[in-house]
Amino acid sequence: MQPSAQSGSDSLEVEAAVAKIGKYASSESGDTVELVERPHGGLSIVVADGQRSGRSAKTISNIVVRKAISLLAEGVRDGAVARATHDYLRTHRGGKVSAELSIVSIDLVTSTLVVSRNSRCPVWLRQADGSSWLDDPSEAVGIHRNTKPSITEVPLQRGLTLVVFTDGIYAAGARTGGKMDLDGIFARQDGENQLGAQELADAILDAALTLDQGRPRDDATVLVVKLKPQRHPGEVRRLRIRFPL
């Protein structure tokens, strides 16, 4: 929710959307998602998946996200945020607890999208010239010495779509022998980049829930970022959150 450093020139709009559900019959989701304004312009979204499930996983993912968010709010660069968050968790938990951590930044200083992965889950990226999986080997934070993020930086250009998810999406269906066909969802449901970010996030979470027969076996979170032509001119920024009581 921060003004742009460079308004109006190309009439693009960022839409970022999250859909998320906790493990079936668990009162706490071990996935945490939060966002923060970048002090020099733009927005960062932090997704963490704490080891195990329930209250302890929630505590871990909360600690990790709070540390990352507070550093991002101070203007610390993303790669240093991921390293510092790792060191912090490893120091405070003696290297015994891990979390998967993804940081997605819309950086208006560099006009780039920056993705920092400390996760086994790959990230899907579509640009004007085609799609790819960001799947360089990458370690969760909290365990080993000197863990580093895998970082990808791409220009903020029309047609860009980025999809980040946690293990509950990626491994959905494992209990019943099913498997998420993510490439199929992207091709069939959003082949022409026709969906909004929230619709695509919902479609992916729905597919995971269907594979898990409505009883997710793990906390499941999906984050979609899209850059599209601006639908209505103007400088209004919007944020919406919806959740059941």
Next chain:
Amino acid sequence: MQPSAQSGSDSLEVEAAVAKIGKYASSESGDTVELVERPHGGLSIVVADGQRSGRSAKTISNIVVRKAISLLAEGVRDGAVARATHDYLRTHRGGKVSAELSIVSIDLVTSTLVVSRNSRCPVWLRQADGSSWLDDPSEAVGIHRNTKPSITEVPLQRGLTLVVFTDGIYAAGARTGGKMDLDGIFARQDGENQLGAQELADAILDAALTLDQGRPRDDATVLVVKLKPQRHPGEVRRLRIRFPL
């Protein structure tokens, strides 16, 4: 984005939405809005309007929001968060800089909506038995000794609507002799509680922009929280953010 402590019993959904725009021809908005999970369950939304406009106002509102968010994330109760944020700003800026601060919490422990106001702007509240303005005298944070928030707490019940805004909304039209008819907007456009939170926030911001002839004379932010029957069953939580590049 946190699981509910009490799922499914009454099938209500919280929808919270923000619409926000910076002062015309100013590259920075002095209004900041951020949200945070409450560690014991629920969500808090913090709105701050820093004194003056441009970069210095942005810095002040950011400092205030960061402090409030970090305390809320630690589980500090809302009244103490507002007091501590005031003391912090007053100590660090020598009582020379003020900010208007509103904290809105959906507290799943108490099943209440808690509104803490340190702002001249009133807050609009509609419950099943009618609507009212929360307009107890209330001081901005940062200046005087021992400033306290004005706190209102109401049950999380169907039909609840809460509208918080900053001065750029409340005083829209002052340049041209116009005046926001907020009661009129609520009665005419949402008299039957038919709008979604984002639609109502957009309608209010649109009215302010119209009065200011598309050139807002101050940073303007509106936050709407609604409790409605759940449209689709399920435990999915959703977050969406949209902004022009």
